[in-house]
Amino acid sequence: MQGGVISCILILSFVSPCLCFTRLNFGLAIKESSYNVMNYGAKGDGKSDDANAFLSAWKNACGVEGVSTLIIPKGKVFMLKDLELKGPCKATSIHIQLLGNIVAPNMDQWGKDKIRLIRISNVKSLKIDGEGKIEGNGSSWWQKCRNCKRPRLLEFYACNDLSVSYVNLANSPGAHISINSGDRSRFVHMNINAPSNSPNTDGFIISGSRNVVFEDSTIATGDDCIAIKAGSSYINATRLACGPGHGISVGSLGENKRRDTVEEVHVKNCTFSGTTNGARIKTWEGGSGYVRKVTFEDIKLIKTGYPIVIDQHYGTKNPNKNAGSLQISEVTFKGFEGTSADGRAISLSCSSNGCFNIILDQINIVSSNPKMKAQASCNNAHGRVGKVIPNVPCMLK
Numbered sequence: 381m382q383g384g385v386i387s388c389i390l391i392l393s394f395v396s397p398c399l400c401f402t403r404l405n406f407g408l409a410i411k412e413s414s415y416n417v418m419n420y421g422a423k424g425d426g427k428s429d430d431a432n433a434f435l436s437a438w439k440n441a442c443g444v445e446g447v448s449t450l451i452i453p454k455g456k457v458f459m460l461k462d463l464e465l466k467g468p469c470k471a472t473s474i475h476i477q478l479l480g481n482i483v484a485p486n487m488d489q490w491g492k493d494k495i496r497l498i499r500i501s502n503v504k505s506l507k508i509d510g511e512g513k514i515e516g517n518g519s520s521w522w523q524k525c526r527n528c529k530r531p532r533l534l535e536f537y538a539c540n541d542l543s544v545s546y547v548n549l550a551n552s553p554g555a556h557i558s559i560n561s562g563d564r565s566r567f568v569h570m571n572i573n574a575p576s577n578s579p580n581t582d583g584f585i586i587s588g589s590r591n592v593v594f595e596d597s598t599i600a601t602g603d604d605c606i607a608i609k610a611g612s613s614y615i616n617a618t619r620l621a622c623g624p625g626h627g628i629s630v631g632s633l634g635e636n637k638r639r640d641t642v643e644e645v646h647v648k649n650c651t652f653s654g655t656t657n658g659a660r661i662k663t664w665e666g667g668s669g670y671v672r673k674v675t676f677e678d679i680k681l682i683k684t685g686y687p688i689v690i691d692q693h694y695g696t697k698n699p700n701k702n703a704g705s706l707q708i709s710e711v712t713f714k715g716f717e718g719t720s721a722d723g724r725a726i727s728l729s730c731s732s733n734g735c736f737n738i739i740l741d742q743i744n745i746v747s748s749n750p751k752m753k754a755q756a757s758c759n760n761a762h763g764r765v766g767k768v769i770p771n772v773p774c775m776l777k
């Protein structure tokens with residue numbers, strides 16, 4: 381349908397084509413227009429490929445001046461393959477209302493490009509909300525393609541001022557959401573769900589991005605709830621329930637001798653429930669760069685595998701004690717309470733360069749296995765130990 385249907389949320393609603401204006405204080409006017417994918421030929425039957433309809437609706441929403449809304453209506457299921465929503469847009473801000481559900485095809489029905497279901501790139505001031513669900517149908521991949529590269533569900537590339545809320549994702553073949561090269565993103569009231577044995581189904585992967593906020597969300601997957609990778613800074617995660625999964629990780633970094641940096645990561649008031657790790661920093665031997673100014677605070681543990689971990693020998697079967705790695709400093713673990721799965725409570729395995737200014741305080745970790753007492757181990761870790769159970773006699777000054 382050429383041009384689509386422009387509907388206005390305002391009192392001034394005339395027959396199409398209509399121009400509706402919201403008055404701003406300065407007498408400027410902003411046009412508001414909305415675009416429903418159903419008006420662009422989407423079937424919403426869960427079987428037909430609706431990607432072209434989404435693309436046409438997007439082109440209109442993106443190409444119009446002012447504020448525009450893309451509507452994915454409730455009560456429908458849209459099957460998509462390789463959808464790319466590209467900016468830059470003429471619209472000053474775009475709102476995607478994800479009210480209905482989106483489903484990925486089964487493995488053998490994906491198109492050629494099996495990298496992601498939806499990629500959104502170079503779009504500024506994008507807001508996505510609406511309680512819809514993106515279902516990845518990953519089980520066919522996990523069984524037949526355990527060791528191959530599997531697609532992600534949702535990728536954001538170079539999207540500044542992004543806000544995503546009340547969106548549900550499940551069963552991605554690979555990671556659920558990736559955030560790359562963006563500034564100022566917020567993810568709140570998100571719900572991500574995949575089985576604990578699904579391979580590499582991270583909740584979020586962040587790289588090359590700054591000012592990313594996660595709040596009030598539930599993440600249950602087969603890999604990291606959040607993986608904070610190279611080039612990330614000012615990342616806050618608050619009030620998240622993580623588990624099952626591999627915890628919240630900085631890294632891995634420095635693979636193949638790369639120079640990587642991460643700084644200003646603040647994880648607060650989160651729960652790790654049945655995760656294989658809790659608060660973790662992992663770097664490969666031989667890399668350079670740094671990880672600094674990281675805090676994990678007010679963390680509740682429920683049978684967490686390794687509640688507190690620094691591992692600078694990540695990915696090697698035979699750790700080399702003399703190998704250097706990234707410089708880790710100014711890392712605080714404070715206010716941890718609860719149970720570890722077994723005796724491994726605190727493990728600080730730093731490279732030969734040492735980690736510095738590592739602070740442990742107000743920690744009380746008890747093993748949930750009565751046969752294995754909670755313990756701490758360290759290697760080349762320098763810092764300060766406050767009130768901490770179990771004892772950490774291995775910390776160096």
Ligand SMILES: *[C@@H]1O[C@H](CO)[C@@H](O)[C@H](O)[C@H]1NC(C)=O
Binds near residue numbers: 484
């Ligand atoms: C996706 O999985 C759901 C159940 O998880 C199933 O009902 C549906 O048929 C699958 N869809 C496709 C397109 O394979």
Ligand SMILES: *[C@@H]1O[C@H](CO)[C@@H](O)[C@H](O)[C@H]1NC(C)=O
Binds near residue numbers: 593615616646
């Ligand atoms: C992130 O957390 C830090 C430390 O708690 C805080 O100073 C900062 O204001 C937070 N930033 C955002 C955007 O919430």
Ligand SMILES: *[C@@H]1O[C@H](CO)[C@@H](O)[C@H](O)[C@H]1NC(C)=O
Binds near residue numbers: 619678
């Ligand atoms: C943590 O968040 C919960 C809600 O998720 C709240 O009830 C609790 O008071 C918070 N705890 C701290 C220490 O901030």
